[in-house]
Amino acid sequence: MKKIYLVFLLIFSLIGFSQTTEKSIILIDAASNLPIESATVYILKTKQTLLSNAEGKITFELNGTSNIQVTHSSYLSVTVRSSALQKTDYIIYLKSNINDLDEIIVTKQHPQKILKSIVENSIKKLTSPARLKVYSREFFKQDGAHAYYNDGLLNFQLTGKNNKFKSTILVEQNRSFGLVNDAIGAEVLGYNLNDIMQNYYNFKYLLPILETKAIKQYDYVIKGYTANADYNVMLVTPIDKTKELRDDFKIIYDNKKKVIVEVSSTISPSTLANTREKKMVGSKNIYKSIFKTIYRIDDVNYYLVSSQEEIGFERIDRDKKTDIEVRNYFVTTFFSTQNFEYKESEVFKDKTLYNKKNVILTNYWDISGLTSTEEEEKIIEVMAAKSY
Numbered sequence: 179m180k181k182i183y184l185v186f187l188l189i190f191s192l193i194g195f196s197q198t199t200e201k202s203i204i205l206i207d208a209a210s211n212l213p214i215e216s217a218t219v220y221i222l223k224t225k226q227t228l229l230s231n232a233e234g235k236i237t238f239e240l241n242g243t244s245n246i247q248v249t250h251s252s253y254l255s256v257t258v259r260s261s262a263l264q265k266t267d268y269i270i271y272l273k274s275n276i277n278d279l280d281e282i283i284v285t286k287q288h289p290q291k292i293l294k295s296i297v298e299n300s301i302k303k304l305t306s307p308a309r310l311k312v313y314s315r316e317f318f319k320q321d322g323a324h325a326y327y328n329d330g331l332l333n334f335q336l337t338g339k340n341n342k343f344k345s346t347i348l349v350e351q352n353r354s355f356g357l358v359n360d361a362i363g364a365e366v367l368g369y370n371l372n373d374i375m376q377n378y379y380n381f382k383y384l385l386p387i388l389e390t391k392a393i394k395q396y397d398y399v400i401k402g403y404t405a406n407a408d409y410n411v412m413l414v415t416p417i418d419k420t421k422e423l424r425d426d427f428k429i430i431y432d433n434k435k436k437v438i439v440e441v442s443s444t445i446s447p448s449t450l451a452n453t454r455e456k457k458m459v460g461s462k463n464i465y466k467s468i469f470k471t472i473y474r475i476d477d478v479n480y481y482l483v484s485s486q487e488e489i490g491f492e493r494i495d496r497d498k499k500t501d502i503e504v505r506n507y508f509v510t511t512f513f514s515t516q517n518f519e520y521k522e523s524e525v526f527k528d529k530t531l532y533n534k535k536n537v538i539l540t541n542y543w544d545i546s547g548l549t550s551t552e553e554e555e556k557i558i559e560v561m562a563a564k565s566y
Contacts, residue, residue, distance in 0.1 A: 275404045306336045486506070
């Protein structure tokens with residue numbers, strides 16, 4: 179009888195110790211009191227990565243205690259202990275590290291040549307083979323109204339480098355709501371999951387400023403980085419005289435390890451103002467384009483943490499103009515160098531998730547790296563209701 183009691187007590191204790199608790203953090207700018215979006219939160223115990231939403235909020239589950247690292251390219255980094263998160267929504271105030279007076283660094287080499295060498299070294303250093311568990315989310319708007327939504331929890335098995343880079347995809351869970359209009363076209367819906375990782379791991383989005391002719395099309399400036407003495411910031415902006423639509427680029431890189439930490443770009447206001455409107459049927463007049471990727475580097479590994487892409491354009495149709503906006507998020511929630519086992523029949527080979535049947539086993543979207551804002555939750559609920 180004593181043995182049975184001891185076994186029961188042991189099981190009860192293990193259940194008690196294994197219980198997870200949900201915690202939430204809200205990140206606020208100490209000066210403006212506004213929420214901070216796209217900050218990276220890293221849970222040291224579980225090695226989980228999360229991204230703050232437009233409300234500055236991060237929600238996660240944790241068993242026990244852990245140190246939590248909060249980083250953002252525009253703010254000073256902080257580390258907090260999870261045991262301090264007693265309130266439902268624990269607020270952390272971050273201090274800005276932006277300094278418009280950062281010194282311009284003069285180099286013997288042209289900054290573009292420096293950027294090329296950093297890109298080459300970054301590609302070489304990115305950990306492969308590796309496994310990324312990724313939470314993907316997409317919102318689609320047509321003529322100002324939300325028409326479609328999907329998200330999913332995916333495993334990417336990465337192998338090779340450069341032209342031999344390959345990603346194998348397994349979809350754990352996914353959901354999609356809304357109606358896809360035939361007039362929209364599948365090309366604007368979702369990431370092309372077959373090549374998205376190759377784009378991120380080969381820094382394809384920097385190609386416009388890596389081409390030889392780009393030296394005459396862009397100005398390149400390197401500055402110091404106030405928050406981290408090891409980092410530099412390269413700002414690449416198009417020459418004002420151009421009438422082509424081009425982006426402003428910002429590249430933060432580790433000057434000692436020679437690897438990229440963050441890349442962001444947006445349509446340059448000067449080129450947008452000078453670009454002529456296209457009127458040919460089938461053409462697109464882009465009015466918004468935002469891109470941002472964040473990479474993590476530690477003593478051993480270097481990998482993609484997150485990406486965010488937004489595009490808005492007006493498409494010229496035969497009898498009307500169609501306004502289309504797409505907003506995508508990619509968050510690497512877990513990283514591992516161990517390969518996962520799978521059957522070939524389980525491999526996801528489609529380009530996007532939008533035509534995949536819903537597979538919902540848990541509320542994975544609540545704790546998978548990017549918490550929905552209240553506004554986003556309402557949008558998803560409305561579209562879900564219409565889909566059933």
